[in-house]
Amino acid sequence: MVQLSRTTKLTAVCVGVYTIYVLITFFLLPILIPDPVTMQRSLVSYSTRHLGNLSNLTLETGGQPIRSMLVTFRGSGALTLLDNLAHQPGCYQHYAPLIGYESRPIAAKEHGRALEELVALYNCNYNMSAEMIQWGMRSSVFKRFYGAQAKICRTHGQETCWDPETMAGVCKLHPFINMAVYNMRLSLLATLLERQDLNLTILLLVRDPRGTIYSRMSNKWCLDERDCEAQTLCSDMVSDHQMVETLTHAYPQRFSIIRYEDLFLQPEETIKQVFDFYGLPLGRTKPRTQRIHPRSGFVVESSRREELFNQPAFEWMSEMLVDDIGAVQDVCGQAMDLWGYRSIQDFQHFSPESFQPIMGKA
Ligand SMILES: *[C@@H]1O[C@H](CO)[C@@H](O)[C@H](O)[C@H]1NC(C)=O
Numbered sequence: 001m002v003q004l005s006r007t008t009k010l011t012a013v014c015v016g017v018y019t020i021y022v023l024i025t026f027f028l029l030p031i032l033i034p035d036p037v038t039m040q041r042s043l044v045s046y047s048t049r050h051l052g053n054l055s056n057l058t059l060e061t062g063g064q065p066i067r068s069m070l071v072t073f074r075g076s077g078a079l080t081l082l083d084n085l086a087h088q089p090g091c092y093q094h095y096a097p098l099i100g101y102e103s104r105p106i107a108a109k110e111h112g113r114a115l116e117e118l119v120a121l122y123n124c125n126y127n128m129s130a131e132m133i134q135w136g137m138r139s140s141v142f143k144r145f146y147g148a149q150a151k152i153c154r155t156h157g158q159e160t161c162w163d164p165e166t167m168a169g170v171c172k173l174h175p176f177i178n179m180a181v182y183n184m185r186l187s188l189l190a191t192l193l194e195r196q197d198l199n200l201t202i203l204l205l206v207r208d209p210r211g212t213i214y215s216r217m218s219n220k221w222c223l224d225e226r227d228c229e230a231q232t233l234c235s236d237m238v239s240d241h242q243m244v245e246t247l248t249h250a251y252p253q254r255f256s257i258i259r260y261e262d263l264f265l266q267p268e269e270t271i272k273q274v275f276d277f278y279g280l281p282l283g284r285t286k287p288r289t290q291r292i293h294p295r296s297g298f299v300v301e302s303s304r305r306e307e308l309f310n311q312p313a314f315e316w317m318s319e320m321l322v323d324d325i326g327a328v329q330d331v332c333g334q335a336m337d338l339w340g341y342r343s344i345q346d347f348q349h350f351s352p353e354s355f356q357p358i359m360g361k362a
């Protein structure tokens with residue numbers, strides 16, 4: 001009998017282990033893990049089982065989903081809300097789909113194409129959205145809030161999860177489709193309300209411009225962008241306000257506004273109101289969500305980096321320099337009047353403890 005040397009035995013064991021590893025990883029797992037659409041179909045049907053038969057609401061089965069949109073500004077603080085809109089049962093969110101247009105002026109100049117793209121996305125068609133995907137893949141925030149990307153990228157890898165056909169297939173399984181638009185005026189977006197086929201519901205999220213600017217000031221990316229200036233923000237807020245009366249009149253069931261300050265002070269009640277308005281069922285707000293975002297915060301998207309912040313709604317009152325507050329108020333008088341935010345007149349006697357920035361709540 002030939003005695004095998006210890007080295008040979010060891011080598012044989014290593015080769016054996018490696019072969020088993022290769023077999024499992026490259027042959028067995030791909031067979032066991034279903035394709036992303038199949039997997040997601042089971043997940044959605046399981047998580048929405050308490051909602052009954054939803055086949056009338058999913059594109060995959062020839063239904064029409066319930067479609068909603070949150071219109072806001074960078075730094076307006078939609079994080080907690082978006083987390084719910086992205087992760088409640090049956091919800092699919094096109095997070096910041098106009099990310100590829102970068103600034104408001106660019107999105108405005110190309111609004112025809114941008115609006116067409118939004119309509120396509122509401123129908124789970126990604127044929128116009130190659131640029132969005134290119135931008136989105138580079139952003140961890142985008143991935144966290146977009147559709148089922150976080151899960152699918154983890155289980156199936158980047159190439160599969162950002163494939164437009166896969167994304168379309170997954171999107172079509174969902175009965176509730178939302179999106180958040182940060183960089184386009186309401187007056188342009190409003191034309192989407194006219195489209196009978198979408199039957200869209202729009203909420204405008206409004207925040208005190210002093211708070212918005214304060215939250216932008218801690219972001220380097222915002223220092224050199226015209227989009228980020230108070231003047232631009234407030235002229236857009238004035239434009240939005242002019243639309244509000246028209247739209248609440250024409251579409252009382254499908255257009256409304258919410259304040260960031262309410263979302264911050266009463267997150268659970270306000271989120272419930274938002275879901276009711278959109279016509280979406282709200283399960284329990286997940287404790288997981290609340291641990292990650294204990295109060296409320298905002299999301300910023302930029303080409304360079306993405307960050308999440310938790311920022312109290314009224315921090316600007318105690319933290320912002322008087323000169324900076326004054327500079328915002330100087331160009332935002334009309335916007336603040338229209339939206340019911342009180343100016344600080346007398347900085348000498350101003351106290352963050354007693355000042356009530358929202359009119360009608362004194
Ligand atoms: C759901 O309803 C549709 C008709 O609206 C029907 O074809 C389908 O079989 C139902 N699905 C289930 C699981 O009951």
Ligand SMILES: *[C@@H]1O[C@H](CO)[C@@H](O)[C@H](O)[C@H]1NC(C)=O
Nearest residue numbers: 052053054055056057063064
């Ligand atoms: C789906 O819609 C059809 C026609 O609109 C209706 O007859 C059917 O009852 C609906 N199914 C469910 C499960 O709501």
Ligand SMILES: *[C@@H]1O[C@H](CO)[C@@H](O)[C@H](O)[C@H]1NC(C)=O
Nearest residue numbers: 120123124125126127128164
């Ligand atoms: C999107 O493009 C693909 C390939 O070009 C095509 O097969 C598909 O029908 C298009 N989808 C829609 C909804 O137009």
Ligand SMILES: *[C@@H]1O[C@H](CO)[C@@H](O)[C@H](O)[C@H]1NC(C)=O
Nearest residue numbers: 196199200201253254278279
């Ligand atoms: C539009 O959506 C509302 C709920 O938001 C629903 O009650 C209504 O039936 C829908 N209309 C059409 C034409 O689908």
